[in-house]
Every structure is written in C-alpha cells, then in structure tokens.
Amino acid sequence: MEHEITVVDLTEQSTAVVRSRASVDTIPEVLGRTFDAVARAVADQGGQITGPPFARYGAMDEAGWDLEAGFPIDSPLLPQGQVEPSSLPACRAVRLVHTGPYDTVGEAWSEATSWLDEHGYTATEAPWECYLDEPGVTRPRTLILMPCAARPESARR
Template identity: 40%
Template sequence: MNYDIEVVELPPRPAAVVRRAKIRPDDVGAFVATAVGEVMTVVRRQGVLPAGPPFTRYGRSADGVLEVEVGVPTSAPVRDVGRVAAMELPGGRAVRTRHTGPYAGVGAAHEAVTHWMTQHGLAVRDLPWESYLDGPEVPRPRTDVVVPCQGVV
C-alpha cells in the first residue's frame, strides 16, 4: 500500500487514558475496546467533552508483551479515576499518514513512516500513536499514524 506522508505541527492536547497496560498482541483489540469504554465513562461523568478520536500509544515490547496506552483527547484535563488518568498528547512536529483498511494492516503504515523518517533525517521524539477515525464496524476503517519527531526536513 502506498502512503501519503506529511510533516505537521500539532498543539499539545489534554487527554484521558488507561495508562500503559502490559498485554499480549492477540489481546490488543479487546483491550482497546474495553479501555475506550472506560475512558469515555470517566470523561462523560466529569462533564468533559472528547476533543478527537480515540487513540492508542504503544510503548516497549518484550517477551511477547506490549505496553499499551488507550485514550481520547479531551476538551479539558480530567481527574484520575481508577485506571483512567489525565495525560497530554505531545505537541510539536510530527509525521503523519493515514491507513485505510483492517486494523491488522496498520503496521505497514508504521513501517512506511519509519522508512520515510529515516530517508529524511528525522528521529522519533516521543511515543507514536494511532487515532481511530472509524469504528471496527466500518468495512475499511481509517487510522491515522502519528509519530512525534525532531530534525529538519
């Protein structure tokens, strides 16, 4: 698949997340669905509005286990409740592309961005994230892959 890749400037944004759970790759889909529901419940109860699509950030992986953070950007910071915590999506320069199709294929978008960044002398500055513009019920869901970066294009 060919990806259109762009460099963007993003503002920092408050968000509510289920922080860095350690899960097996086969359990990611179920975890994301449950975590998004949890986050949305806390956000609504606090009278805060979602300010963008749900996202997932992936941290380190070791021994077949991934560190996963799932959340939603918010119109204002939230108070921590249970597993849901306030955080901020980083602002600044980032590389972004859009994957259209099954979530199982999003890895190709990450690979395309990594390759493009290497070709253009950019380095990863913070954890990347995936923003889910459509739900899993859509035949060809859209997913934005965003990688905070540093360097000059």
C-alpha cells in the same frame, strides 16, 4: 503499500487514558474495554471528548506493548479508577493515514519508519495511532503520528 506522508506540527492535547499492557492478540479487547472506561469517566465528570480514540505505544518486548489509550478531552480530568489525566505532546510529527484492515496497519508503521530515515528525521517520543472510524467499518482509517526531529546534517546520509 504507498501512503501520503506529511510532516505536521501538533499542539499539546489534554487526554484521559488508561495505561496497560497488550499483546498483538489482546489489543482489540484491551482497547475496547479501555475506550469504554475512559468515555464513562469523562462523562461522569462532565467533560467532553474532543477527538477520536487513540493508542500510544511505549516499550515493546516479545510479550507485547506498554500502552496508553484513551481520548483527547476538553478539560482536566480527575483520576477515576484506572482512568487518569495525561496529554499528547506538542511536537513535529510524521503523519500518515492508513485505510484498510487493522491487521495491515503494521505495514504502514514500517513505511512511516522508513520515510523518517530516508528524509533525514529521527523519532523523538512514543508514537500513537488514532482510530478515525467506528468499529465494524470494512475499510477503517487509522491515523499514525510519529513525533520526530530533523537529524543534524552530520548524521544525515
């Protein structure tokens, strides 16, 4: 599987999120519940969602991932239930758009990770993916963003 991979500079984005934990099998359920809760909290506070839903992946073990999921928003959010304010960082990132079923996104992550190494970059922060299409789309698009920095010349292969 070959994807077009680019390096982009991102600005910080305010977000509204729920932090949770999910296994491979529970991710769809956890994300669906999370996105609904975040959308309600943003609407309740008169805010606007300004971009697609995302999931940012943290520590992983055999049981699953620490997860921060939600939406970028236009104004600060007050904590409401499990929903809390956060942000996506201003950073340089590797960008890849995967088109296809969600069960094939892992291959795209592997490709992006290999690309980082082959092109003299190292990951710097927790990566995230944005879901560019509504549920039920046959070939959904998933945007992968991996914060990175150029490796020092002495560390390059």
